[in-house]
Amino acid sequence: MVKIQSEVTVELVKHSASDTDVLWAARVSTAGEQSLEELHKDPERSKGLINFLMRDRHGSPFEHNSMTFFISAPIFVFREFHRHRVWSYNEESGRYRELQPVFYVPGRDRKLVQRGRPGKYEFVDGTDEQHALVAETMEASYRESYAAYQRMLEAGVAREVARAVLPVGLYSSMYATCNARALMHFLSLRTRDERATVPTFPQREIEMVAEKMEALWAELMPLTHAAFNANGRVSP
Amino acid sequence: MVKIQSEVTVELVKHSASDTDVLWAARVSTAGEQSLEELHKDPERSKGLINFLMRDRHGSPFEHNSMTFFISAPIFVFREFHRHRVWSYNEESGRYRELQPVFYVPGRDRKLVQRGRPGKYEFVDGTDEQHALVAETMEASYRESYAAYQRMLEAGVAREVARAVLPVGLYSSMYATCNARALMHFLSLRTRDERATVPTFPQREIEMVAEKMEALWAELMPLTHAAFNANGRVSP
């Protein structure tokens, strides 16, 4: 019954988000001689305007849009995620529901070994032995924890009490809603990319979520995404 | 050229907002034996679930939606509006644009006279004489201020400097984006309603904006709107 996996899930549930939203919002502030209709006939100017807004940190035009994601990932990922305060969240509740036994074990490509000192950590490949140890140790521990959870539930103990033994490697799921500005801030901290001007060291598992979100977003707002990359991947 | 008016404008530019969004978000948290498909077949249960969320102040399910309004109103209204911090704003800029001479004068039904003491103000009708005085005094003052603005612009003075003489009765316009929870909080403070459990004393002009927003929102999310009214018009 226990399920072990190494992937995270990100789905775009719904959205109201396009590059045009950015252009419209900017035009309210600064509308000059050229109308939006003219911008549409002139894609180079649209691109230029979005790039200018990003470069000079006019952040508000990037807020008039909305994306709702469904995310399934381990609790330790959500623990980091929820520190992003502009987003809206609804997460599966361990008080209202019996939690299902789905757990995370790092895949073979996850670098297991940390080197260096705080602020300069580097991660390097684990050996096959290390990977085998992690997989076995985690699975055994997860099974034991979940059995303890079940034992307490069967004895009539409340779900919110019994869950204390469940590990942070347990998968949870949530709805997360944000706008493009909040998403860019998230990506600037939770991905590594050679175009980034600020060094960041996200944990690989939240980066896996971030990468999937970025791919979905890039399709919705390609000009904004390109301007984000072209300006050091920092939120405006 | 100077335009005098007593109305405010509120248009719903775009939205991604429905009662179903609330139900879906709540189901992520608490999903039990009944699926959303079943909820759809059973409107009374949908209504009940939304009412329960509102009553017990489960606020987050009301955040996974988005509405963008175009608003045109006097600057003194926007001054109050911008204190609502969860919203996103893009307002017409007096630094980038020459501002147009459109000004606010209270309509005949606007109560002009304030009685009582702080916290217990009451507004009562002004006399015809008072209304005439206000209309004439405001219009004359507006015209004079705008002429001073023009004189400075013609002398080559920067827009951002010259605008200092423009009055807070000047119309401005903006895009404002929010979710239903933020809108309910706004309405709870900026409207008067006999169903409200908390006393509020909004200035009439921002209430005019709020009433138009509420009417537009009520069409998008009728069950949420009904639950808001049924639970004291307080944000969950």
Add this chain to the structure above:
Amino acid sequence: MVKIQSEVTVELVKHSASDTDVLWAARVSTAGEQSLEELHKDPERSKGLINFLMRDRHGSPFEHNSMTFFISAPIFVFREFHRHRVWSYNEESGRYRELQPVFYVPGRDRKLVQRGRPGKYEFVDGTDEQHALVAETMEASYRESYAAYQRMLEAGVAREVARAVLPVGLYSSMYATCNARALMHFLSLRTRDERATVPTFPQREIEMVAEKMEALWAELMPLTHAAFNANGRVSP
């Protein structure tokens, strides 16, 4: 080495918070004929002003103050805590530090059994047998999980990977900074009290934290605390 406990810790690390801060802030907005010096000579009026602000939901005067708490509690408490977005947090990091084996087991007075249905849950006492089962099951599971964590660390696995097996009953610690308005909002959702006008059902463990915070805050701002209680324990 493993430590089992049933309490939470809350310490007031530092603060700049008093009822006078509220009075001063309110006077900037509304200052009338009476000066603050006069208010000081007339405590009844100070009390009345704070009560008026609370009742009519003038929230901003309650924001110009600051309290920093040190909190030690299980991860499942922090998971709920971090959903409060106006606060500032710095939590012990499982990426930078080896986490210590301190775990939560409910005390004898913690009601263990949940009855009723969602939205109407009631908690009732567990039997001695249930308490014994919970204590034994939890401790055994905690020990096993922590041993698995240690085994992986010893094999050279990175802390951020190995921690996946650690349970949400593990104690963590953090600095949390807020103002009185944010604290009142927190208390309105995370405590039960007969004076509250809105029904809430906080998990007992976060309520234990909330009660300790409330006691510390009540000493700093007694008039504000009294007004909070007198007005239905709802954040203004």
Add this chain to the structure above:
Amino acid sequence: MVKIQSEVTVELVKHSASDTDVLWAARVSTAGEQSLEELHKDPERSKGLINFLMRDRHGSPFEHNSMTFFISAPIFVFREFHRHRVWSYNEESGRYRELQPVFYVPGRDRKLVQRGRPGKYEFVDGTDEQHALVAETMEASYRESYAAYQRMLEAGVAREVARAVLPVGLYSSMYATCNARALMHFLSLRTRDERATVPTFPQREIEMVAEKMEALWAELMPLTHAAFNANGRVSP
């Protein structure tokens, strides 16, 4: 009775803010082998830690502190200021008080003439004639507007109605409370500085406020201020 001035006022009303607050908060997250006491004996390491936090954008340790400023400036400055949403504000209310006739006229060193196009504006000195015109035009317009305000008040019109004719060059005052992270974000957008990595074009009058705030803050948190300057004057 009308008062004309060219300066803004910024006073530090109260604070609980020091570099040590940053160090303590960071230690909760990452505490390693060295204690805070040791850090105190080793100022170079304190400086290094703060610099590391700033460089790698660990923003939260800069939030556990608080500063309350009293600010007096023209309304058009506060209009920009209030778009900063993390701050707390209490502003003088034109609904509760009769506003006093204090108005802004640019000083002789304020560059009056704007050149170039949006996004590339440059400001250059105005001529003596332009300065004279601005001073005369503004003062005359201000006097006229304030007389209109008085005329309506004398006729019994409510303050909140009569104020519509008052210009955005009128001085207002407020309490504004923030933490160092929010202040750095404000400074990054509202000051010009050759050490800044991001181009910004604040209006001079809000920059005058920002510069005074920065000077006060630099005294409270010199290491944090130095790290802000050394890392491109971008908020972490």
